Structures are given as C-alpha cells and as structure tokens.
Amino acid sequence: MIIRDVLAPNPGPFTLSGTRTYLLGRSAVLDPGPAIDSHVEAIRAAMPNLKTILITHRHGDHAPAAVPLKHATGARMIAPPGVLDDEQVDQRVRGGERLDIDGETLEVIATPGHTSEHVCYLTSDGDLFTGDTILGEGTTAIFPPDGNMADYLHSLRTLRSRNPRRIFPAHGPTRDDAVALIDHYIAHRLEREQQIVTALDAGAHTVSSMRQRIYPELDKRLQGAAEVQIVAHLIKLESEGRVDARGGAYFLTPVV
Ligand SMILES: [Zn+2]
Known part of the structure; x- marks a missing residue:
C-alpha cells in the first residue's frame, strides 16, 4: 500500500511539528486532523477519490476534519x-477487527x-499507524x-507482540526501528516509575516534591503536564497495591 502524508498546520508542544494525516x-x-480549512483542502487535493476515513481516537x-471531509465527499467514516x-460515524470498530481498505487488510x-x-491500525506488511500511542520522537502524555x-x-x-516493521505516528517522523522504539517506550515508563518509587522512598510524598526531584530543571510551562504524568504513574502504583494515598500525599506500601 502506498502511504503518503499531509502535515496539518497545528504545531505545538504536544503535536510536535503538527498532526500527520x-x-x-x-x-x-x-x-484527518484538525478541521482547519487549508488542511481539509490539502487532503482533498491529494486524495481526490476519498472513500474511507479512519480515526485512531477522539x-x-x-x-x-473527518466531518467536513465526509460532508464534501460522502466518504465512509470508521472510528472506535x-x-x-x-450519526456521523458509519462504522464503529474495536480491537481484533479486520478492515478491507483499498484492497489491503488493516x-x-x-x-x-x-x-x-x-x-492502532496494522497493515499485513507490518506498517503500524500508532496515532498518539507512540510518537516519532519524545513521549506521549497520559492524562x-x-x-x-x-x-x-x-x-x-500488545503492539510489541505484533512485531511491526515500521511505525507511522500521528506526530513526528516515520520510524523504521519499530520494535526498538516500542522497547524504548516501555523502558522509559518503567524507569520513570522507578524514579517515583525512589523519590517516595527518599521522603518526597507530594506530587510537586516528586516533580522537583525527577525533573529539576523543567521549564515552568511544562511543570503542570509533568505532574500529571507523575499522578498517572501513582494511580497505577496504587492500583497495584504498591502505593497508598492519604490526604494529598503518597506513601509506599510497606512490603510484608
Ligand atoms: Zn491524543
């Protein structure tokens, strides 16, 4: 399957250079990306015979942009x-389903x-479209x-177990080192989790004290997002019985 892309004009700290449609x-x-007129026009010009619109997440x-594209072309919209x-989506999809797209199975x-x-969507050639689950550079935010x-x-x-060949992220460059990139993503999250456990063990019991310890030099504008990532890890640790939350502070559960 020939894969091309159109970059949306929406660069930013979370979208990197913009959404890659x-x-x-x-x-x-x-x-399809944000409903910016010039972007919708660029997609229509590059794909004059549009029949199907696939979406990774909301x-x-x-x-x-799926809405104006469907309105203009009558294309079938497929989304989870x-x-x-x-009323707008023609087909709701769930994991495990197979779709026939342009003579290829996704x-x-x-x-x-x-x-x-x-x-995510995976072709039979091992090309994996990861949306925001894996980006071409940096890490994904979990809110x-x-x-x-x-x-x-x-x-x-799950994605690692499918042994993909290439990753086509919604933000950042295409990656030919798909499995190594997924391994790096997993290792990065486990390393962050270990830093949080170490911080708790050293007496940092609030989210802001953990953030100061783990991200000491962080730009003020990114501190809120960093704290939310720490909270996301703490929720996981709590669900595993490894951390207790009491009155806005967090404590390691004593190992018995
Ligand atoms: Zn997203």
Whole structure:
C-alpha cells in the first residue's frame, strides 16, 4: 500500500511539528486532523477519490476534519466508540477487527492508555499507524482519568507482540526501528516509575516534591503536564497495591 502524508498546520508542544494525516493507497485517509480549512483542502487535493476515513481516537488534533471531509465527499467514516457522534460515524470498530481498505487488510488493535478508546491500525506488511500511542520522537502524555498508565503499558506490550516493521505516528517522523522504539517506550515508563518509587522512598510524598526531584530543571510551562504524568504513574502504583494515598500525599506500601 502506498502511504503518503499531509502535515496539518497545528504545531505545538504536544503535536510536535503538527498532526500527520496519512493517505493510504488511492482512497483512504487516517487521522484527518484538525478541521482547519487549508488542511481539509490539502487532503482533498491529494486524495481526490476519498472513500474511507479512519480515526485512531477522539482528540481535537485527530478527528474533527473527518466531518467536513465526509460532508464534501460522502466518504465512509470508521472510528472506535466515543469518537464524534453516532450519526456521523458509519462504522464503529474495536480491537481484533479486520478492515478491507483499498484492497489491503488493516487490522484494528485496541490500545487504551492515551485515551480509553484509542486504536492502532496494522497493515499485513507490518506498517503500524500508532496515532498518539507512540510518537516519532519524545513521549506521549497520559492524562488521567481518561488516560491510564497501566492500560498504556499493556497496550505497548500488545503492539510489541505484533512485531511491526515500521511505525507511522500521528506526530513526528516515520520510524523504521519499530520494535526498538516500542522497547524504548516501555523502558522509559518503567524507569520513570522507578524514579517515583525512589523519590517516595527518599521522603518526597507530594506530587510537586516528586516533580522537583525527577525533573529539576523543567521549564515552568511544562511543570503542570509533568505532574500529571507523575499522578498517572501513582494511580497505577496504587492500583497495584504498591502505593497508598492519604490526604494529598503518597506513601509506599510497606512490603510484608
Ligand atoms: Zn491524543
């Protein structure tokens, strides 16, 4: 399948250079992106025979352009539950389903974690479209309660088990080192988790004290997001019985 992309004009700290909208074969678009007129026009010009719109998850930098594209072309919209309205989406997909796209089979893989409904799409050639589950550079933000770190790690391991060849992320460059990148993502999260356990053990019991210890030089504008990542890890540790939360502070559960 020939894979092309159109970069949306929405760069930022979470979107990197912008959303990469993928054009699959001659008739499908994946993660159409934000509903910015010039972006919608660029997709239509690059894909004049649009028949299918695929979406990974509901965030505003991925799904909204599906609406004007469908309106203009009549393309069939395919998305997991919770993305856009039921009247707009033609087919709801879940993990394990297979789709026939432009003569190729795309497998849907459930990857909750970044959001609860997030799915990835895998071609029979091993090309994996990861949405926001894996980015081409940097790491993905997990914002509880919809984002869930335990689910996220499980999803990374699911993707690893499929042995993909290349990763096409919604943000950042295409990666030919798919398995190594997933291993790096898993190792990074486990390392962060260990830093939190070490911080708790050393007497940092509040989220801000953990953040100061783990990210000492962090730009003020990113401190809030960093603290939310720490909270996401703490929720996972709590669910595993390894951490107790009491009155806004966190404590390691004594090992018996
Ligand atoms: Zn997202």
